Amino acid sequence: MESILNIRNVSKIYQSAGRELTVLNNVNFSIDAGSTVAITGPSGSGKTTLLGLCAGLDRASTGSVELNGVVLDKLSEDERAAVRNQYVGFIFQNFQLLPTLTALENVMVPLELRGAKNIKSHALELLDKVGLADRGHHYPVQLSGGEQQRVSLARAFSNKPALLFADEPTGNLDAETSEKIIKLLFDLNKDAGTTLVIVTHDPDLAARTNRVIKMKGGLIIADENPSYA
């Protein structure tokens, strides 16, 4: 199967209080198109940093990141932004809906950024899929946490991304709502055929993916396929 994400010898080093802090140390892996992958590990293990590098939010100190055939290493921030807009979707732990936009407008933003026209029906369709067809005109503050994350899911799929990154997507939700959100995420992902990369602490959630990459101290300590995936 073709790789959609190639991480080669990637390290990330921060300067902190005059000394170097290695957050990621020579990480290597590839992700096949259409697969679902979980990145797990304790706090400070470097998983969020890895997610940031994989999604083109940051630049690696050394090594190379190739996303959907585009090598990100030498790209400017604006070029990487174009890559994100074209190929990447995001789901955040704290939802990150734009507070001044309605649910519908939030879903439309990624497409609007592309300059796409007549997108309202597509956005409404997505809202319908996440069960919020009648809440499109509501602002985030008027929605519950679970509803906000559902809008966030609709937004993440709106630009039909090749790769979807989810950063602790249930971290701020109760167990019952989490379960609903996860089901919705996997259903939507299956329908769209998107590659899904989830950063999570939750072993149950990780176990639902095809592959689990375990991290500790900036290193990959295990890369395994869950038995019941």
Place this chain on the structure above:
Amino acid sequence: MLNKLPKQSVPVSWLFKMAWRDSRKNRSRLLLFISSIILGIAALVAVYSFKDNLQNDIDRQAKELTGADLIVESRKAVSKKTQQMLKTMGNDRASESTFGSMVYFIKSGGSRLVQMKALEGNYPFYGSIETTPASAAKTFFNGRDALVDKTLMLQFNAKTGDSISIGDLTFKIAGVLDKAPGQTGISSSVAPIIYIPLKYLDKTGLIKTGSRINYKYYYKFSNPNELEAVIKQLQPKLEKEGLDLDTVAERKEQTGRSFRDLNRFLALTGFIALLLGCVGVGSAIHVYIQEKLSAIATLRCMGLKSWDAFLIYLIQVAFIGVIAAVIGSILGTLIQFLLPIVLKDFLPVEITMQVSWSAIGQGLLLGLVISVLFALPSLLSVRRISPLNAIRATFESNTSKKIDLLKGVVYLLMVVFIVGFTYLQMQGWVQTIAFTVGILIAFLLLMAFSSILMFLVRKLMPASLSYLWRQGFANLYRPNNQTLMLTVSIGLSTAFICTLYFVQGILINRVTLSSGASQPNMVLFDIQNTQKAAVTDVAKSFKLPLMNQVPVITMRIEEINGKKAGVDSTNKRAFRNEIRATYQDTLTAAEKIVDGKWIGKVVNANDVVYISLDQNFAKSIKVKLNDKIVFNVQGMLLPTVVGSLREVNWSRMQTNFRVVFPSGVLEQAPQFHVLMTRVPNSETSANFQGSVVRKFPNISVIDLGLVLKLLDELLGKISFVIQFMAGFSMVTGWIVLVSAVLTSKNQRIKESILLRTMGASRKQILAINAIEYFFLGLFAAAAGLILAISGSWALAKFSFDATFIPPLLPTFLLFSSVVLLIVITGILSSRSILNKPPLQILRNEGN
């Protein structure tokens, strides 16, 4: 694998749409930030509109200002030959002799020095002398009647029909003089006018040796071409005789020029208010962008380019800037109607206020430019917000620490803007640089002061203080604190108001001090040789001390180092004016020789006469030590040599002279005398003046008490104008404060929730806020006060040559008022945080 780099460009229309959407829940807040500049723009639009209207009115009423097409003016009696020529000019003509003289109100027994105008002819040819009754302006020529200024009528409780004594004659008051051509409220209260018919002037007996009479000849020309021809033909001849020509165009230019200075001053005070507002805008936008960090990072995650993110917020600021400019322009257009009321005592023309579209245009442009320019440093940082902020709340980008060259360019543009704008007002580089550097120093000093205080509070705060105090203090230097910005804006407006108050005090004190117990407070001048002994007797009969009695001789310079007036065209000033000199054998306490040697007596008739000149006067007539000057003393030529140069302390209450002769030369020359004395109270003053005026009508008396009162009145009027304009800065400073408090509301809400969750009472949170605002107010007001005291001290020492001691009680009151205002505003603005339950705030605040 192929590198398929996608192309992406966001339509501009979407940026506008996003700017609109993003502003949804912040519009009132954005408007509040920008409201800081509304008053500054309003002040400038008002001043510009007033300037336009004033110029239009001066243009329209120029002829009423002069009352004639041409005025020929002379400070000495005009020769018979010239008089013949003057009598043939123009289609209509009038003449007037103006001089200072005492008037005695017979009924009340009061007397005062006034500006006497003896008039003949149909003047004014344009406009009118306004009187009550109106007919008096024409009928007073018919009898021995006078028109008396309304301030005099009020002062001496006089009525039409009463009698006044002027010199040896008695005149009946035919009417109250309400307004003469070109006269302003100020000029009439400083030098009130009395009109009498010219034909009675000689009989008053007021024209004596040393009388300073200004002769004016007014002309009306039906044909403007004829006027031009006459001016062209006569100007050189008349100027050679020392006569001045004044036309409507010249007067128009002159009046416009004097008001240009006033308008410059008004515009600059408005500009200071605007600059204060800009500091507020810059700071508020900085906090606004900080709060938008997460939303911007999310958009960046979704693929928004850095410049597009910048443009979204630039559009917001520009749009709100335009709204502020529109509101400011409307407010300014309304305020302009107040300016003629504020300035009414200074205006020589009647102002017709109209909407000035050019002023509004300038206001709109200024509002847009200034709001964008001062928001740009914060807006530019939007470009550097990393998308990583969306997944890491505490992410600090390495790139944000890099120096942003564009920001440097923006700061440079700000300086260029301030210098450019000031230059447009001042039209001179020296003043522009002085103003810009002055403002810059004030800003820097206030910033330094604020930083030092923050540092000291941080370092010296005792750990033993109770939590409430420590938290209150700590708020002053927390991240995103606005201590610096508030110290600058409140400090600057406090400094502005206090300096005005102090300078007014210095000026009043200076005159009051000169009237101290040992100083003279009354001056009698124009005392003739024959009257000298008798006047001394009158003073002695009132038991008044003779504190200074000097002779005054009127003369002109005939030649300098062998060059006569006609030859030396580069030094017209030296030959033009009459000089009033004295002779004495010793120098007075107010005089100090700075060059040469003072020789006090000429013993032999053939000895060289060494005179002493005031050093500044010598410089102005281009004369050095040992230069030869020939004086024309009433027709007799007197050769002299400059023997010494003196530094003269003109602020001393005594007669001082630019030219001093030694004794033994001028004793027999025609002369008059000046006498100085001290009257103990206003009753003795009135009785003594009455007695002098009745016995010696030609003698003029200056009562220092009255001068002091007039000065106080004049300064009061000027300071009212200044305070009116300074008010814009004060209110702007206050708006900046409110805006700053509300801007930091989100941060305060978080703290408040945390504290209340941990069990803090409403009262305790209120106390923390009160402590913070109290010290903020204390810092800001103290900084402003220190600036004002230093500035006033420097002005007192270097400009007014006076000592300055800040008045303790008023200073304390001003200081306390500023602190109190800040505490009240701060507490009232943060009240909404305290009055709501934490959970409700938490839900609202989250989005």
